[in-house]
Amino acid sequence: MSLKISSDGTFLDGQLLVAMPGITDQRFARSVIYICAHSKDGAMGLVINRRARRIKFPELLVQLDVIDAQAAIQLPKSADCIQVLKGGPVETQRGFVLHSSDFHIDDTTLPITDGISLTATVDILRAIANGLGPDRAILALGYASWSPGQLETEMQHNGWLNCSADADIVLGADLDQKYGRALRKLGIDPAMLVAAAGHA
Numbered sequence: 373m374s375l376k377i378s379s380d381g382t383f384l385d386g387q388l389l390v391a392m393p394g395i396t397d398q399r400f401a402r403s404v405i406y407i408c409a410h411s412k413d414g415a416m417g418l419v420i421n422r423r424a425r426r427i428k429f430p431e432l433l434v435q436l437d438v439i440d441a442q443a444a445i446q447l448p449k450s451a452d453c454i455q456v457l458k459g460g461p462v463e464t465q466r467g468f469v470l471h472s473s474d475f476h477i478d479d480t481t482l483p484i485t486d487g488i489s490l491t492a493t494v495d496i497l498r499a500i501a502n503g504l505g506p507d508r509a510i511l512a513l514g515y516a517s518w519s520p521g522q523l524e525t526e527m528q529h530n531g532w533l534n535c536s537a538d539a540d541i542v543l544g545a546d547l548d549q550k551y552g553r554a555l556r557k558l559g560i561d562p563a564m565l566v567a568a569a570g571h572a
Contacts, residue, residue, distance in 0.1 A: 383410040383411060384407045384410045384415065384534055385407055385408070385409060385410045385484060385485075386406075386407065386484045386485040386488065386536075386537055387406075387407050387534045387535065387536060387537055388404055388405065388406060388407070388534060388535050388536070388537045388541065388542075388554050388557075389403075389404070389405040389407060389417060389532045389533070389534055390404055390532065390533045390534070390535065390551070390554045390555060390558065391403045391404070391405075391531070391532060391551075392530050392531055392532060392533060392565075393565065394529070394530055394531055395526075395531050395532070399460075399461050400419070400516070402421075402551050403419045403421060403422060403551075404419070404420050404421045404541070404550045404551055404554045405417040405418065405419050405420065405460075405516055405532075406418050406420050406470065406488075406537055406542050407534075408468075408470075408482070408484055408490050408515075409482075413520075414517065414518060414519075414520060415517065415518055415523055416515055416516070416517045417460070417515065417516050417517075418457070418459040418460060418468055418470060418512040418515055418516065419457065419458055419459055419460050419512065419516060420457060420470070420510065420512070420541075420542055420547075420550060421457075421547045421548075421550040421551055422457055422458040422547070423455065423456070423457060423458070423547055424456045424457055424458050424513050427456055428456060429451065429452065429453075429454040429455070429456050429511060430444040430447055430451070430452060431444070432456060432467075432511070433447075433451075433497060433501055436494060436497065438494060438497045438498055438501055439501050443501070447501060448500075448501075448502075448503040450500070450503065450505070450507075451500045451501055451503070451505070453545065454500065454509055454510065454511055455510045455511070455545060455547065456510075456511050456512075456513065457510055457511065457512045457513065457547075458512070458513060458514060459512025459513055459514045459515045459516070460512070460514045460515040460516030460517070461514060461516065462514055462515050462516065462517055463514055463515065464513055464514035465513070465514075466492070466513070466514065466515070467492065467497075467511055467512070467513055468490060468491075468492045468511070468512045468513075468515060469490070469491050469492065469496050469497070469500075469509050469510070469511050469512075470488060470489075470490055470509065470510050470512065470542060470543065471488070471489055471490075471491065471496070471505070471506035471508060471509035471510075471543070472487065472488070472489075472506045472507045472508040472509070472539060472543065473485075473486065473487055473488060473489045473506075474506055474507050475489070475491075475496070475499070475505055475506035475507075475509075476489065477491055477493070477495055477496065477499075480492075480493050480495065480496075481496075485537065487538070487539040488537070488539055488542055488543070489506075496509075497511075508539065508543040509543065510542075510543055533555075533558055533560075535554060535557045535558045536557065541553050541554060541557075
């Protein structure tokens with residue numbers, strides 16, 4: 373966990389971290405991270421543009437005994453389309469569902485912004501399997517965190533930029549476009565950034 377306060381003195385809850393070319397750690401290169409929690413004690417976020425290539429959402433539901441293999445064939449289309457992402461290198465067997473705020477479980481769901489919430493219990497998976505879940509959702513396996521002062525140092529060394537998030541980027545299905553879209557929110561042309569990095 374780590375501390376980084378934005379220029380206006382507020383924490384980065386609900387913001388995006390966008391990796392700069394200087395980040396050479398392949399776990400985070402060209403990544404976009406949604407900051408779920410940030411306080412004086414640290415930060416925790418989920419990578420939202422890296423696919424977990426070895427498993428699809430219906431298979432995960434079967435593995436977790438949320439449904440049986442036969443039921444996986446009959447899942448609602450909304451459930452079948454949910455992306456399973458590599459949320460980060462910490463606790464990679466743990467799942468986190470980022471979702472639209474039209475769904476809420478008392479004492480379990482954490483509203484992060486007006487449009488995005490986080491639920492990390494199997495109850496949301498059951499709801500999705502039954503067609504009762506949120507309108508939009510992604511599932512991240514694992515998360516990213518920083519030790520005190522680490523993220524602050526990385527940002528000071530231009531490892532990360534931060535910008536406001538919106539549900540279309542966070543919950544969107546086109547993972548390959550999220551990095552470029554986040555950079556454009558910052559007024560940066562991704563092609564120019566790549567060219568500059570190549571001449572560093």
